[in-house]
Amino acid sequence: MISDLVVVIVSATCGGIAFACLGQPVITGYLLAGSIIGPGGFSFVNELVQVETVAQFGVIFLLFALGLEFSTAKVSIFVF
Numbered sequence: 001m002i003s004d005l006v007v008v009i010v011s012a013t014c015g016g017i018a019f020a021c022l023g024q025p026v027i028t029g030y031l032l033a034g035s036i037i038g039p040g041g042f043s044f045v046n047e048l049v050q051v052e053t054v055a056q057f058g059v060i061f062l063l064f065a066l067g068l069e070f071s072t073a074k075v076s077i078f079v080f
Contacts, residue, residue, distance in 0.1 A: 001050045008051060011037050011044075 015033030016026040037044040045051055 001047045004045045004047050004051050005054065007037060007044050008034075 011033040012030050015029035015036075017029070019029030019032075020026050035041055039045070039048065
C-alpha cells in the first residue's frame with residue numbers, strides 16, 4: 001500500500017508541476033495523472049480500496065480546513 005501511495009503522490013506532483021509550467025490549472029494535472037495511473041490507464045495502483053480510503057480521509061481533512069476559513073458573519077450575509 002505504501003508503494004501505491006508513493007506512486008499517487010509522485011505522479012500528482014509531476015502532473016501538477018507540468019501543468020503549472022504550461023500555465024494551466026494545477027488540478028487538471030492532478031486529474032490527468034490520476035487517470036493515467038488508475039485502473040482506466042496503466043493500472044499502476046494495485047490496492048484500490050486502500051488508496052480510495054486514504055483519499056476519502058484527504059477529502060474530509062480538506063473540507064475541515066475549508067470550514068475553518070468561513071466566518072459566521074460572512075455566511076449570515078448570504079442567508080438574509
